[in-house]
Amino acid sequence: MPRNVEIKASVKDFEKFLSLAKELSGSEGTLLEQEDTFFNVPEGRLKLRFLKGRTSQLIFYQRPDSDGPKVSDFHCSDVSDQVKETLRLALGIKGSVAKKRWLFMVGQTRIHADVVDGLGSFMELEVMLRPEQTLEEGDKIAKDLMDKLQIDQSQLLSGAYMDMLLKKGLSA
Structure with missing residues (x-):
């Protein structure tokens, strides 16, 4: 399974963050409109990601819910949008997350600048680890x-957007 080191944080000044991400990546980034539907599973997380104008992906991942850098093991498969109903019937839907995401690449790292419906502005870093790389290298x-x-460390978040929405009673 591919691995990455992830960081998620709240963003106080979204325009400033976008400007810094553009500068670091040397690009304007790519705007992605996403809706993630999460399904009830006994362990890890299973979501169907609908990307406006692109092929949907079924994504299973496992990662600890802790602040700061954490390793995430994941598997992605391109799927038809019609699989959502099959998964709903089999597993039940936990909830959905809608967001606008700007994607920037810096070396082997994906920088996400997210505006999440019902929650606000956030950022994620995903350092895609090569097979020979250690978690410590990804963390650095x-x-x-x-x-x-x-x-800043004080901005770091531990859970997923889905968890935050459920906590606020905004998705079910």
């Missing part, structure tokens, strides 16, 4: 980018 890359993007 993530922390370096955090500094360059002016993300």
